[in-house]
Amino acid sequence: MTPLGVQTSIGDLGTPLSEVTFVVVDLETTGTSASRSRITEVGAVRVRDGEILDEYTTLVDPDTLIPAEVTLLTGITQSMVATAPRIEKVLPELLAFLTEDPDSVLVAHNAPFDTGFLKAACEREALEWPAPPVVDTLRLARALLPVPKVRNHRLGTLAAYYGASVTPDHRALDDARATVDVLGGLISELVPLGATSLEELRAVSKPPTKAQRARRHLAEDLPDRPGVYVFTDSRGHSLYVGKSNNLRRRVASYFTAAESRRRIREMAGLVEAVTPIVCATDLEASVRELRIIAERKPPFNRRSRNPENVRWVKLTTDAYPRLAVVRSVKDDGAPYLGPYRSAREADEAREALLHALPLRQCTHTFAPPERTVPRCVLAQLGRCGAPCDGTQGRDEYGVHAEEARTAMTADPAVVVDALTARIGELSAELRYEEAASLRDRLVAFLRGARRSQRLTALASVPHLVASRPGDRGWETIVVRHGRLASCAVLTPGTDPAAFLNSLTATAERVPPGPGPVPNATAEEGELILDWLTTPGTHLIEIEGEWTCPLRSAEAHDRMTHWAHGRASAQ
Template identity: 50%
Template structure:
């Protein structure tokens, strides 16, 4: 089955018709599928647990009693209760508190016999949720005992009724959030008395009462409950309904404002889950919080693949310029490092590079600072001139050499110290580096770093380290992108986890289209249709000009994944390969 392709409108913009722009906006009547909202609370199996122990910490204390009640939809499915022989005396203060004596537990089974039976009853590995009052205490003891027995702790979702109570029970209603206080407030059927099963039964009633209060706040599903105790303003939390009905597959989402303007564009592997996460405490960015308070709806563009979603996001940000996206607004302005075209060339940073010069320049760099550091790294190892004047073949009368010439770090062609033939060796070394063979520069700079560190001149060593890091990053990007952007067409495929094949068509480093075949179907007709209908991408006039560098890097990352197969490749001027002795083999020095 062929999916929507990334066919672009003039100027490289994605065509968005009115139907696409209005898809998924909150407030539009939508018939929701059963799985669109997550797991409704009445469908969740809760295992409400209470433990009695010999002390307050798993380190040095043991469990003396386990009580648990399994409930779903308000119905009790089963109960579990047993005393446990702790293998140590019970402190008198604990006996006074719980009423459990040493004589009561002497014939009880040890935790090694009790715990497997309890875990089987609980069914945590089958989706059950652990609930407890002050859940960190009970879950900590159970996890510690499990690990001590060399068993695997199932890591169930945990709900703490203390945290839920802090959310919806005010100090005017109850002076504290102890179980006994909440039991009195909600008139539970069982009065907690520090015996495990009684306390678990009381906690069940408290849980149900709290869920009743949380419902009007938008907490109706398990996914809501996990973050119900988060410090999120109620006004914002109520907007979580914007995620209702959104697809569970990959795609692009747009938060829109009161006038339909796009506030923010993002991408997701699971649109429903990602959009819902914005309305929990997991979202801590103040700027995004401000955006959520203004947003009135969400638009989505479902995509066949994650790669398609990522590329659509980049293109939409460039097209719409949303106020709350902080990505680079002018990616085409990234600098390149090249040699000037003159009798005595020097290194120069340029913003635009002709396509035919791609093999003789490094970049593009992520910033002007990074490009400058890379330039300085090359100058440390190669005695290329650093003056910016255009030098004639014959030195000008009265010309004088700079301090670098006096230090022996420049051949001084400005005063005739080097003629064109003599300077050619320097130029050849610089061209070698720009061709991503950076071994000489790496050797020189690492030697300087070691020498400076031995002299405890750490700040100077760090400067050389940063220069080397910038050079290696730029060289590695060049090695990665040159073959990709100079190849007219690449058709690649990767087997999908659920069966079938995911196809990607790349032209000059630009994602021209994607498609997916169904499990068990012949994939080649899909691949042929993709080639016939994908976006036409002519050879660009400038280096990396067919697509933003970020897009080409996303494509490169996809192609580098394990399991990706090249179906067809139309050869370009450079082989689709990474040099064995290229910059990528050098480990980037860590910043201290």
């Protein structure tokens, strides 16, 4: 699960095009509909670094008539395919050719057409589609060769433009061979633009602007190390903050055709300098990025700029506690659920608790001298015990308040059981929209409970040292009360005891505080938790206990993922 509010970006760019195996595919078919038409011929060419390694081609018996207009276009007649193998024999052979190198990239001109037919054939034959990365030469050509530089973007036009060795003629192998030459020509267009990796090739949607090209030099002297980069303008103001495991390569990508985001292309015209901050590990880079964005609030960063703009669900400490949606956590001993990105999501979680427990929803203070007020509609409907008019005493009401506290901080079973039972009843009555609404409330509650329980457990630990193997040695972190206090890499040949003593002695001193995130943002806490719970991580030192309740909200993690149509991350 992506930590709350963490900025996302395209991945670090890094597979050189010269090392990529491309499998260029072309199909001839009986029509244009992947569901109704069938494949009549397959052609595929495997190529790497401009060298053709292998080819595969065959006619295919479509088990249906070939329309006359298709025969006129392709030259493939009914008699030609009469003795050809059927798709159930050809398809496994083509898939084997495509996946012989497991990292192969499928290339086609108007790729959605070819991949659509192949996926439909796989579905009919009960074969798994391997889902390789796809490069569409038609899409590339439209981005790199605008009209009138070329008359149009048909395969024949592009083959002639690049002087292809084969003229496409609507036969699968010849068209695939022509596409190989077109691909090579398009790649040659990209190299001067600074795009030299597969990831950049696939990201191209339009040529870089003049301003982007003029600033490529800003990446030249940056290190090939993990860290944070800060784009600044002529006045030294921060425009954009990002992080990468390779600073030079990532910054360079902003000034190539791979960068297609409109806002970022606009920003490129304002950049005057790039400040690199080298970090020991990816975790340190991620945490520093969050902290710098929150501090400087760069205008071109959309996420993580305002971590304080969150909501919490609080069980108040009144004589008769109630649930309230608040903006901050106080040192008042109250349990808090969250944080939530929006008030709407926090309200959904609150409603889940109120569905399961008859807590009051009024704002009556019950301040001494205690006085009664007329009972509200909710009390008349049985959804509140009516402490307001004295019907329910403090001890009786306190039982429900304590159940709410337990559900928020330890075992959410009372909420889960009540809502899942009602969802089942609504579904049985075919009231699916109401059931879905109740499900969303339950999911919001569980997510907030899981988040706050995990963060609270980490924040309660005064001192924790953990380590795990990395590319350059053992990545080691110091966490104090939920905040990353120090980070370094134990390289081979270094004295572990001296390294650990130095790391802990120089680590930031972090005092305890109230709530799930007393000294850091929730985003930082979740990044640390994800790092700590990665297989292969070793605990080196710990003061106190780092535990979560046995029947905590995390036990229902699969339910929150299922509700949004994806498998559990565990």
